Amino acid sequence: MANNTITGPKGFLAAGIKCGIKKSGKADLGLIVCPAGARAAAVFTTNKITSAAVEVSKRHIKSATVYGVVVNSGCANACTGKTGIKNAIKMCSETAGFLVVDSHEVLVASTGIIGEQLPMKNVIAGIEDAIGELSDSAADGMCFTKAIMTTDTKPKMACRRVNISGKKITIAGTTKGAGMIGPNMATTLCFITTDAAITKPLLNRALKEAIGNSLNKLTVDGHQSTNDTAVILASGFAGNRPIVSRCPRYKKFAKALAELCDDLAKQMALDAEGATRMFKVVVNGAALKAEATEAARAVADYDLVKCAIHGGDPNWGRIICAVGSCGVKLNPNKLSCTIGDVAVFRNGQPVKFDPKKVSKIISRKEHTITVNLGAGKHSDFCYGCDLSRDYVTINADYHT
Amino acid sequence: MANNTITGPKGFLAAGIKCGIKKSGKADLGLIVCPAGARAAAVFTTNKITSAAVEVSKRHIKSATVYGVVVNSGCANACTGKTGIKNAIKMCSETAGFLVVDSHEVLVASTGIIGEQLPMKNVIAGIEDAIGELSDSAADGMCFTKAIMTTDTKPKMACRRVNISGKKITIAGTTKGAGMIGPNMATTLCFITTDAAITKPLLNRALKEAIGNSLNKLTVDGHQSTNDTAVILASGFAGNRPIVSRCPRYKKFAKALAELCDDLAKQMALDAEGATRMFKVVVNGAALKAEATEAARAVADYDLVKCAIHGGDPNWGRIICAVGSCGVKLNPNKLSCTIGDVAVFRNGQPVKFDPKKVSKIISRKEHTITVNLGAGKHSDFCYGCDLSRDYVTINADYHT
Numbered sequence: 001m002a003n004n005t006i007t008g009p010k011g012f013l014a015a016g017i018k019c020g021i022k023k024s025g026k027a028d029l030g031l032i033v034c035p036a037g038a039r040a041a042a043v044f045t046t047n048k049i050t051s052a053a054v055e056v057s058k059r060h061i062k063s064a065t066v067y068g069v070v071v072n073s074g075c076a077n078a079c080t081g082k083t084g085i086k087n088a089i090k091m092c093s094e095t096a097g098f099l100v101v102d103s104h105e106v107l108v109a110s111t112g113i114i115g116e117q118l119p120m121k122n123v124i125a126g127i128e129d130a131i132g133e134l135s136d137s138a139a140d141g142m143c144f145t146k147a148i149m150t151t152d153t154k155p156k157m158a159c160r161r162v163n164i165s166g167k168k169i170t171i172a173g174t175t176k177g178a179g180m181i182g183p184n185m186a187t188t189l190c191f192i193t194t195d196a197a198i199t200k201p202l203l204n205r206a207l208k209e210a211i212g213n214s215l216n217k218l219t220v221d222g223h224q225s226t227n228d229t230a231v232i233l234a235s236g237f238a239g240n241r242p243i244v245s246r247c248p249r250y251k252k253f254a255k256a257l258a259e260l261c262d263d264l265a266k267q268m269a270l271d272a273e274g275a276t277r278m279f280k281v282v283v284n285g286a287a288l289k290a291e292a293t294e295a296a297r298a299v300a301d302y303d304l305v306k307c308a309i310h311g312g313d314p315n316w317g318r319i320i321c322a323v324g325s326c327g328v329k330l331n332p333n334k335l336s337c338t339i340g341d342v343a344v345f346r347n348g349q350p351v352k353f354d355p356k357k358v359s360k361i362i363s364r365k366e367h368t369i370t371v372n373l374g375a376g377k378h379s380d381f382c383y384g385c386d387l388s389r390d391y392v393t394i395n396a397d398y399h400t
Numbered sequence: 401m402a403n404n405t406i407t408g409p410k411g412f413l414a415a416g417i418k419c420g421i422k423k424s425g426k427a428d429l430g431l432i433v434c435p436a437g438a439r440a441a442a443v444f445t446t447n448k449i450t451s452a453a454v455e456v457s458k459r460h461i462k463s464a465t466v467y468g469v470v471v472n473s474g475c476a477n478a479c480t481g482k483t484g485i486k487n488a489i490k491m492c493s494e495t496a497g498f499l500v501v502d503s504h505e506v507l508v509a510s511t512g513i514i515g516e517q518l519p520m521k522n523v524i525a526g527i528e529d530a531i532g533e534l535s536d537s538a539a540d541g542m543c544f545t546k547a548i549m550t551t552d553t554k555p556k557m558a559c560r561r562v563n564i565s566g567k568k569i570t571i572a573g574t575t576k577g578a579g580m581i582g583p584n585m586a587t588t589l590c591f592i593t594t595d596a597a598i599t600k601p602l603l604n605r606a607l608k609e610a611i612g613n614s615l616n617k618l619t620v621d622g623h624q625s626t627n628d629t630a631v632i633l634a635s636g637f638a639g640n641r642p643i644v645s646r647c648p649r650y651k652k653f654a655k656a657l658a659e660l661c662d663d664l665a666k667q668m669a670l671d672a673e674g675a676t677r678m679f680k681v682v683v684n685g686a687a688l689k690a691e692a693t694e695a696a697r698a699v700a701d702y703d704l705v706k707c708a709i710h711g712g713d714p715n716w717g718r719i720i721c722a723v724g725s726c727g728v729k730l731n732p733n734k735l736s737c738t739i740g741d742v743a744v745f746r747n748g749q750p751v752k753f754d755p756k757k758v759s760k761i762i763s764r765k766e767h768t769i770t771v772n773l774g775a776g777k778h779s780d781f782c783y784g785c786d787l788s789r790d791y792v793t794i795n796a797d798y799h800t
Contacts, residue, residue: 049724049732079720081749114717115750226721303703303787304795311796317514320479321626324449332449349481350515387703389789395704396711 004159005141009170009195011036011235014140015133016147019126021074021112021119028074029126030147032191033067033099033134038233040066041204042107043211045228052077052084053110054229056092060104061231064200067101069191069231070094070108070127073148073176075118077110078226087118094124098131109189109229111150111176141172148176148189151394154271158263160256164249167240169196171256175215175264190215190230190264196253197236198243205246206254207232214261218383219300220272232257269383270365274391279309279384280368283323287376291328295373298326300384310386314358316344323371334374340367347374404559405541409570409595411436411635414540415533416547419526421474421512421519428474429526430547432591433467433499433534438633440466441604442507443611445628452477452484453510454629456492460504461631464600469507469591469631470495470527473548473576475518477510478626487518494524498531509589509629511550511576541572548576548589551794554671558663560656564649567640569596571656575615575664590615590630590664596653597636598643605646606654607632614661618783619700620672632657669783670765674791679709679784680768683723687776691728695773698726700784710786714758716744723771734774740767747774 007014013033021028042061044054060066070091077084088110093103110118133140145155159172177188190211198206211230236242243250269278281299286292299305302322308315316337323330337345340361342353361367407414413433421428442461444454460466470491477484488510493503510518533540545555559572577588590611598606611630636642643650669678681699686692699705702722708715716737723730737745740761742753761767 047721047724048727048730049720049735076717079717079745079748079750113715114721115745117750226717226724303791307792307795310792313796315513317476317479317626320449321447321514324447324626327448330448335449345479345515348479350479387792389792391703392707392710392787392789392792395707396713 003138003141004172005138005157006032006144006172006174006191006193007136007138007141008159008172009193009235010237011195012193013134013136014144015130016140016143016145017126017129017133019129020122021072027143027147028072029123029130030071030144031095031130031134032069032144032193032233034233034235035067036235037065037067038235039198039200039203040107040231040233041200041207042229042231043208045226047226049079049226051110051227052080052088053108054227055085056088057107057109057229060092060107063105066105066107066233067099068095068106070106071148071189072110072118072123073150074112075110075116076112076114076227077118079115080117083117087120090120091123091127094127107231109227111148111189111227114226145174150176151273152176152271156264156267156271158260160260162252162256164196164252165241167238169238169240169253170194171196171260173260173264175268177268188215188228188268192232192260194232194234195236195238196234196243197238197240198234198253202243202250203232203234206257209254210258210261213258214265217381218265218269219297220385265383269385272385273394274388275385276388277309277364277386278366280381281384282368282370282379282381283373284370284379285372285374285376286378287329289378289380292378292380295323295326295328295371296380296382298322299369299371300382303387306384306387309362310388312359312363314339314344314355314362319369319371320345323373328373329375331374334372336372336374338370403538403541404572405538405557406432406544406572406574406591406593407536407538407541408559408572409593409635410637411595412593413534413536414544415530416540416543416545417526417529417533419529420522421472427543427547428472429523429530430471430544431495431530431534432469432544432593432633434633434635435467436635437465437467438635439598439600439603440507440631440633441600441607442629442631443608445626447626449479449626451510451627452480452488453508454627455485456488457507457509457629460492460507463505465505466507466633467499467501467505468495469509471509471548471589472518472523473550474512475510475516476512476514476627477518479515480517483517487520490520491523491527494527507631509627511548511589511627514626545574550576551673552576552671556664556667556671558660560660562652562656564596564652565641567638569638569640569653570594571596571660573660573664575668577668588615588628588668592632592660594632594634595636595638596634596643597638597640598634598653602643602650603632603634606657609654610658610661613658614665617781618665618669619697620785665783669785672785673794674788675785676788677709677764677786678766680781681784682768682770682779682781683773684770684779685772685774685776686778687729689778689780692778692780695723695726695728695771696780696782698722699769699771700782703787706784706787709762710788712759712763714739714744714755714762719769719771720745723773728773729775731774734772736772736774738770
């Protein structure tokens with residue numbers, strides 16, 4: 001059976017172990033290693049308060065070659081001051097020591113509770129353990145995925161294979177994240193490996209575009225975390241003619257990466273904290289692209305819309321309320337809304353529809369809400385999920 | 401016993417009855433009448449989609465004298481097209497007919513589900529009923545308050561008495577509203593009566609200021625409704641020397657009105673859908689006043705903060721995350737946060753604190769979160785409430 005985990009692309013090893021950061025005793029430390037060295041690109045949170053891991057990785061990503069990524073869950077190492085920075089650097093240098101590379105050639109990522117220091121004794125012992133567990137098996141790829149989970153209920157992985165210049169190229173990715181998700185440059189933690197041969201600038205470009213149209217379009221609760229990091233590592237082991245320009249080979253690669261990221265974004269929406277279903281909001285007829293983006297997000301973020309979808313209630317007035325209240329230009333006499341394929345509001349007037357039919361549509365695992373602002377030609381979209389009692393239960397006592 | 405309802409100020413009659421708009425059979429139509437005519441001022445929603453009642457009242461508020469306000473609950477008369485406008489005008493003209501005044505001298509307000517037409521037969525019969533019930537008793541003042549409620553669990557009223565130029569002046573107000581509340585010019589429905597003698601422009605000024613620092617500072621779910629309306633009617637019956645300039649008499653009046661609106665805002669926060677407690681977010685050290693406002697609102701609106709407060713969980717990292725993610729200028733090395741009187745984060749470093757003590761603070765009916773951005777001298781605040789399972793339950797099937 002094909003290995004569809006992050007060890008699927010040639011040239012990568014992975015491991016995931018438990019070292020006692022999480023009180024639950026679940027796996028909490030993961031490693032990805034590319035022994036021959038990889039081209040790497042990354043995008044980070046735009047939150048003005050960034051975790052120590054983000055600060056350190058922002059520096060290390062400038063290295064021409066990256067040999068490893070060390071990730072912990074259970075502690076965000078954010079708002080932890082100078083000690084936090086020292087600890088994030090220590091995670092890189094410990095890993096680099098085993099790989100016999102420079103510590104600048106290792107990236108670090110953290111996720112979990114904000115404001116607590118890492119238990120460094122456990123982390124250091126954990127890195128040594130993880131080094132000993134490294135392999136290219138699907139099992140260890142899966143162990144990595146499990147080690148980065150927090151309130152996720154399911155591991156999230158995606159894999160795409162494409163032929164480029166007669167060579168089979170594999171791209172595999174994994175994400176964690178179920179809350180503190182707002183779309184703005186690299187939501188949550190995301191790690192992607194590929195055996196494609198591609199230059200660092202093009203890898204960077206492809207990642208930015210793919211994340212921009214997938215993870216960055218997802219909102220669970222409207223705020224991006226302090227730790228958001230998306231990394232892609234390219235080993236070059238597929239042996240394809242290197243991708244060095246925006247040629248058709250680049251486009252094929254970028255398309256596959258975009259599809260993979262879209263797949264991951266949808267998995268995240270469906271496994272968001274307490275979510276039972278997801279939806280896509282498409283906004284057309286905006287005066288500006290940015291206004292289409294903003295209106296789509298306003299609908300997807302609105303708790304009253306999210307509750308109505310949770311209850312299978314075709315309460316479209318809340319969609320119109322969100323659009324009207326978010327400040328974008330609209331024409332009240334042209335404003336229209338469709339749920340699935342059913343028009344509920346057209347040119348500023350309510351439309352008679354079968355509420356049972358619409359209730360069925362919004363009770364599906366996935367549905368699309370389309371709004372036309374009647375103010376221009378621009379469009380954009382956003383993914384969202386319903387708001388359930390379980391979201392409250394999970395988040396009312398996550399800390400304790 | 402003093403009459404602290406909206407019929408407390410001299411010169412006002414009120415009534416509240418049921419006419420069959422609400423399927424529950426509860427009271428759903430209210431009237432306030434000032435037979436001698438009142439100076440009136442109002443603020444309305446800034447949502448770009450406005451209810452028919454808002455559109456009509458925006459025109460009618462220009463009249464020099466207002467004799468009555470007719471209000472229905474159970475149907476927002478929003479997104480209802482031309483029929484909706486016709487119906488809102490009809491509500492005014494019916495009421496005006498009984499009062500023998502021009503229909504432009506009557507205001508109208510609606511609240512309830514968006515996108516449905518008013519059952520006008522019931523509404524017209526209801527207006528006649530309400531006219532027959534009008535009195536200046538506290539009981540009828542309370543009937544009005546009950547008739548405007550939707551998902552409110554408690555009637556909300558406040559009253560202030562002040563001496564101005566040797567005369568006792570009474571100001572009384574009532575609000576409804578428990579969801580679809582975002583702070584931006586007159587949140588939800590609010591009706592205030594006073595027997596002060598004051599000019600229309602000054603009444604307008606005092607209302608705008610008072611609402612700006614009270615109801616507009618309250619967020620329940622971040623989106624303002626299509627129907628938000630706040631009205632103040634002044635009968636002049638107190639016999640005070642008329643307030644015609646921004647003199648000390650005006651200041652006294654404005655201060656009492658501001659206190660009354662603050663009181664109403666807090667009652668709304670505590671009775672927000674599913675809320676069990678409220679909190680105030682104070683932001684200091686902002687580079688601009690608007691950024692202080694924005695940061696305070698970002699914290700109060702953040703579901704993860706609201707859930708943590710619901711659970712009594714001192715998870716201050718979510719406060720910092722909200723502040724960092726909302727785009728305002730801040731100094732990460734000066735950023736600080738206090739919950740009640742306990743510092744939890746100071747100059748970008750975590751502070752050791754007793755979590756049990758902080759848990760107790762945030763479990764109170766009211767507490768204050770203070771954030772210093774370390775970027776300037778401006779301050780502002782916002783009121784918010786916790787997010788509970790009941791909010792979801794209420795809103796997942798409000799429609800049906």
